[in-house]
Each structure stands twice: as structure tokens, then as C-alpha cells.
Amino acid sequence: MIVLDGSHSGVPHRRSPACRSCREPARGRLPAKVWLLQPGWYPSEVDSHLTLRVDGEEWSLTVDTRTTLLDALRDRLSITSPKKGCDHGQCGSCTVLIDGRRRLSCLTFAVAHDEAEITTAEGLATGESELHPVQQAFLDHDGFQCGYCTPGQICSAVGMLAEAEAGHPSVVTPTGNGSGESGRPAVLDDDEIRERMSGNLCRCGAYVNIVTAIRAVARR
Amino acid sequence: MIPFDYSRATDARTAVATVMARPDAAFLAGGTNLVDHMKLGLASPELLVDVTRLPLDRIEELPDGGMRIGATVRNSDLAAHPLLRRRYPVLSQALLAGASGQLRNAATTAGNLLQRTRCGYFQDVTTPCNKREPGSGCAAVGGWNRHHAVLGASEHCLAVHPSDMAVAMSALDAVVIAMGAEGERRIPVREFHRLPGDTPERDTVLEHGELITAVELPPSPPGARSAYRKVRDRASFAFALISVAAVLETDGDRVRDARIAFGGVAHKPWRATRAEEALRGAAATEDAFRQAADAELGAAQLLPDNAFKVPMTRNTLAAVLRELATEERR
């Protein structure tokens, strides 16, 4: 059996190129250490150990505190579905789900997410053939051209649909129409989808089909 | 980016003592402004004290009918709160008009209040800027100033405050609760942000190391209606050119009271007290709304690229008041 999660969590396996920790020793399990603030005491190392759970796999890693979550995922864990578009919060291509909510991985440091549950577009599918409904809809409705913004669009759409389901309003939700006020799911017409997805820019301009894809999932 | 230490605060007092003791320390909340500034070289703290796991994430109803919003409540959670949406629609709308879904899931109440200007020169370390580097000059004077202030600016700084949320809070007479070495103090939002004068490097009256713990909203007067409207270069995910937050109370077709704040026009959310004065007791008509706007905007000082902000603010105020005056009482 080949263990792919790199956690070496008691399952013996031979050194294997298929195993991420074997390929890069820094990914092996290290004791996680989080600085907790004590009166009169300051941490004095810029390297921090932390545990990240990404797409169902647990990683222990040591990072320079300056590492953003995006760089930790891409450069340290080789999880490259979150993309670096602008690195300043303006494009949405680095969108991941942190503890179930959509966030930008470029504007947050990895050390702030010790023990967090992170889902990238890669982790949404349950297997090669079992795509997430939003992923399948992007394929069915041609919701991309070059595909660079797509993993961010898909994570954002998944987070957005959950927000709508929980009754969160948007700025175009008519006030007083009751949607959300009683926890009722928000009704997603095209204006709502466009507004709620406005944090994700697409340089190819695939917007029309992105809206179509998301509408198809929202109507289910 | 210079190296820094990261620590996670578990109690507010220790967090305050730690940051007060070190001039190079800063609180970290959602990080959506501070991390950006660290990347751009505008901020270089050597110790970050993460406040997001402090127990300051509650939204509570106060006994007097007001509300208390914890400092680390995420902007999206606040905007979606049923009671807030019912009692203070202006605040929910302002929050939802800001940034994007992803950013609002990270941004906090305190971080939003303390976000810094989006003046392009401030964000570009190669240009002079008195806010970033006191005494270096202001590149916006004689430069590109379409987004800059028309009210309350000084020759030292023409920047505007970018927050939507703070504009609504100003119109609501919200109060910031800040914890310092000697305990907590209460600062009305209207007095929290500063005008630039000759010290534009100071955005607010908060002292280094003071921790915002909450924002309190006074009870909404019975029958008051409120709304926020933002005008921007594109329909969504852009900062305001100008914005209007208004709370209106009417008696039949007369204005009993109005509380109005403008965004995008000054170094702070601009409470339009002259317009409020002009409206009190006046007939709730389009003419009266426009006259009220003029009473406030008469003092505007225009720059070559931003004269459009005056008619835009006047039209937007009139539109918001018209809408509120005709809205069915709910």
C-alpha cells in the first residue's frame, strides 16, 4: 500500500516517488508548536511549525512566518490548484475554503491557520470520475477558456452556494423581501450570481458561461 | 518583507500589554489590509499578535435595544445577522457593498475601521507621501486626484477613508470600545477617524497598543428607516467614488430627524451635520433634499479631477432620501 498523505502515521511504506513526504523530507511529521502569548514572554524564532489539513490529507510543516497560505500550499506542499493572480486580494484566483468558508489564500499567513481544514479545487472531487457538481457544471457549460482562474472560481462558487443556502444576503438582495431574515435560502438569479461572484476576475472573460454553470447547480 | 514573530493572543489584556510594550508590534485580524501592506512595504511589524481567537466574536442585543458587535466578528457574519438587517439595514447594506465575498469572510469589525486609505501614492513607496513618510510631501497635490477628498482635506494630505462600514456606523452614532493599559474607553465613531491637518500619518485617535474590543450601536428610534448607497466605477468589487448612509424619521410628509454620512469625500466618514440641520422639520420633498445637500457641499474644495463628486453626492443623497421617505413603514 502506498501512503499518499505523507503523514507517516504508523502505516509502514517503502520510500516511494508516489509519496509526497518521501520526495520532500520537510513534509514529514514534526511536532506542531504554536506560540501562545504569555505575559512578559515573546517568541523569538521566525520559523513556525504547524499542521495543515488540506483536501483530507494532514501535513506537518515548518514555515517562515512570512509565508502566505497560498505560497505554503503551492511551493511547500505542491498543491498548485490555488493560483497566484495578483497576490493582493484583487482577483480571487487563490480562493480556497478554510473551515468551509471561501477565503483568499494570498492575503493570510500560513501560521494563522494551524489545525485549519483547507479545501482546494483539487480536493472537491471525490475521485477521478466523481467530480463535484460545480466542477461538472463548469465542464458541461464551458465555464472557462484558459482555465487559470477556474480553480478559484469553483472554490468561490462552492462557498457562495453554501452562503446562499444559509440565507446570507448580498447587496442586490432586495431588502425586506425576507430572504435570509428567517434563515431561508437566498434565491439566486443571474444578478445575484454575478454580484456574489464579483471577487473572481476572469481575464478570458468566460463570465457568461460561468454564470450559466453556477445557475445550473443553484437550480438543483 | 522583514522577518517577524507571530503569536496568538488568548486574552485581551496580555495582547494589549504586549503590543504597548513594543513599538514594532501590531495586532493581526483578518489580515486583508495588514498583510497587503506588509507585502507593499508600507508596514513592517516585527511582532504580529493575532487577535482572531480572542473571545470577541459575538453579536449581542443590548438591554436598551441597541447592539454590541465584537471586534473580531467577520464582516459577512455581521451583514447577514437577522436582527442587524432588521434594525440597521444601512449597516448591513454598507458591509455588503464592500470588497468581495471572500474578503468579507476574512475582514473583521476592528480591521475594517482601521483599514488605511487606497490613495495610489500612499501604496507606492517610490512616491512622496506625508501619510506614509511624514514630511516627504504629497504626490496627490498636482498629481492624479480623481479619487481624493472634496471636504476637510489639508495641503498635507488629500486622501479619503475607504471603508463603507464606517460610513454607516457614523450615521448610526456607533461607539468604538477600546481597551488600553488603564481599561476600556468609549470613542464615538464620529470622533474616531481624524481629519489630516498637519499629521496625516494618524488616521484615528486610537493609541498604539489599544485594542478595539467591540462597537456598540445605540437603539434605532421607532419608525426610523435607513439605507446605504454606493457609487463606483464598476457595479461591484470596487471602492466608492462616493457613498451615502442615511437614517430618516418622518412625521407625515415632514422630516422629524435625519442622520447622514458621506463616504469617499473626506479623510474620515463625513457626518453631514449641516444637511441634517437643514432637513429637520422641513418638508420631505426633492427640493428640500437637494437644498440640504447643497448646505453641506457648499464648503467643498475641488481638485482638478474630482469636481464630479459634488453633483454625484448631491444626486445620491436626494435619491436615498426620496427612497426612504416613500418607503412603506415596515
Ligand SMILES: Cc1cc2nc3c(=O)[nH]c(=O)nc-3n(C[C@H](O)[C@H](O)[C@H](O)COP(=O)(O)OP(=O)(O)OC[C@H]3O[C@@H](n4cnc5c(N)ncnc54)[C@H](O)[C@@H]3O)c2cc1C
Ligand atoms: C481588493 C480589495 C477590495 C476591497 N474593497 C473594499 C470596499 O469596497 N469597501 C471597504 O470598506 N473595504 C474594502 N476592502 C478593505 C477591507 O474591508 C479591509 O481590508 C478589511 O476590512 C480589514 O479587516 P481585517 O480584519 O482583514 O484587518 P487587518 O488587515 O487584519 O488589520 C487592519 C488594521 O487593523 C488593526 N487591527 C485589527 N484588529 C484590531 C483590533 N481589534 N484592535 C486594534 N487594532 C486592530 C491591524 O493592526 C491593522 O493595522 C477591500 C480590500 C481589498 C483587498
Ligand code: SF4
Ligand atoms: S493624499 Fe495623503 S495618502 Fe495620498 S499621497 Fe498625499 S499624503 Fe499620501
Ligand code: FES
Ligand atoms: S492572488 Fe489572491 S486574490 Fe489575486
Ligand code: FES
Ligand atoms: S478562463 Fe482564463 S482567466 Fe478565466
